[in-house]
Amino acid sequence: MPHETHAELVRTERRINWSMTIFLSLFHVGALASLFFWSWPAVISGVLLYWVAGSLGIGMGYHRLLTHRGYKVPKAVEYFLAVCGSLALQGGPIEWTTTHRMHHAHTDRQGDPHTPREGRLWSHVGWIMAGPAQKYEQAVLERYVPDLLKDRFYVWLSRYYYVPLILLALVLLALGGWAVMMWSVFLRVSLGLQATWLVNSATHLWGRKRFDTGEDSRNSWWVAFLTFGEGWHNNHHAHPTSARHGLRWYEIDFNWWGIRILQLLGLARAIKRVRFNRAATMWQLVSGDRKTKGFYEGA
Numbered sequence: 001m002p003h004e005t006h007a008e009l010v011r012t013e014r015r016i017n018w019s020m021t022i023f024l025s026l027f028h029v030g031a032l033a034s035l036f037f038w039s040w041p042a043v044i045s046g047v048l049l050y051w052v053a054g055s056l057g058i059g060m061g062y063h064r065l066l067t068h069r070g071y072k073v074p075k076a077v078e079y080f081l082a083v084c085g086s087l088a089l090q091g092g093p094i095e096w097t098t099t100h101r102m103h104h105a106h107t108d109r110q111g112d113p114h115t116p117r118e119g120r121l122w123s124h125v126g127w128i129m130a131g132p133a134q135k136y137e138q139a140v141l142e143r144y145v146p147d148l149l150k151d152r153f154y155v156w157l158s159r160y161y162y163v164p165l166i167l168l169a170l171v172l173l174a175l176g177g178w179a180v181m182m183w184s185v186f187l188r189v190s191l192g193l194q195a196t197w198l199v200n201s202a203t204h205l206w207g208r209k210r211f212d213t214g215e216d217s218r219n220s221w222w223v224a225f226l227t228f229g230e231g232w233h234n235n236h237h238a239h240p241t242s243a244r245h246g247l248r249w250y251e252i253d254f255n256w257w258g259i260r261i262l263q264l265l266g267l268a269r270a271i272k273r274v275r276f277n278r279a280a281t282m283w284q285l286v287s288g289d290r291k292t293k294g295f296y297e298g299a
């Protein structure tokens with residue numbers, strides 16, 4: 001791993017963001033406390049919401065749809081997926097998309113918000129606790145997310161991204177009691193944060209590289225398992241707009257299956273995906289609306 005450039009990449013303005021650090025710590029303490037409130041409804045609700053926020057929200061919504069525009073859905077569906085994303089408590093769609101488009105524009109180089117070349121802990125959580133933590137100048141937003149800034153719903157949701165989760169927590173508390181609320185909010189959010197952070201840390205450190213992308217992105221089956229398919233990260237960096245990240249049959253990609261289900265329901269279209277072109281013996285990006293003759297599923 002090329003660490004020669006480490007010194008020059010280290011940010012100088014690192015300062016602990018205390019409100020963020022205390023907030024994240026409280027959530028993790030809440031996650032540990034929730035283990036003392038065990039019940040089946042709590043487990044089921046926690047797992048269900050882990051999927052809603054992690055797969056529908058972050059993987060299919062914030063990431064593959066809003067950041068990379070790998071497919072199209074009606075506006076109502078797009079907004080629904082974005083609200084699911086807000087439940088992950090990873091910031092609003094505007095900030096999340098800015099951070100992630102920056103990461104793709106400067107992967108593992110100066111300007112990457114969370115590269116492990118600046119330290120493993122930095123890439124996992126340090127950039128949130130001691131870095132800019134997704135607070136950007138307007139000029140930066142205008143450069144990276146002009147599309148989302150034009151949408152008043154996204155501007156609203158980005159300002160009040162924590163509101164859907166607070167409402168959900170109150171409903172769960174009223175209907176399910178403390179155990180259901182603790183598992184669905186504190187434990188589920190904390191595990192979801194750790195899983196997403198692993199995409200920034202672990203999949204730029206450990207795993208296989210199918211594509212020579214010139215940076216450190218890797219394919220990691222266990223991160224993919226925790227994130228519904230986001231761990232096939234080297235595939236993703238090689239073809240960022242592909243809505244499908246797991247390219248072989250054994251590269252399980254639940255987020256891709258979710259997008260396929262939206263397509264079967266007639267809700268997703270113009271799906272971009274990478275396929276192996278046998279004639280040219282190379283992986284190529286094709287649009288879902290195009291005839292796919294000549295291409296076959298990787299096997």
Ligand SMILES: [Zn+2]
Nearest residue numbers: 103217233237
């Ligand atoms: Zn990456």
Ligand SMILES: [Zn+2]
Nearest residue numbers: 100104236240
């Ligand atoms: Zn991406």
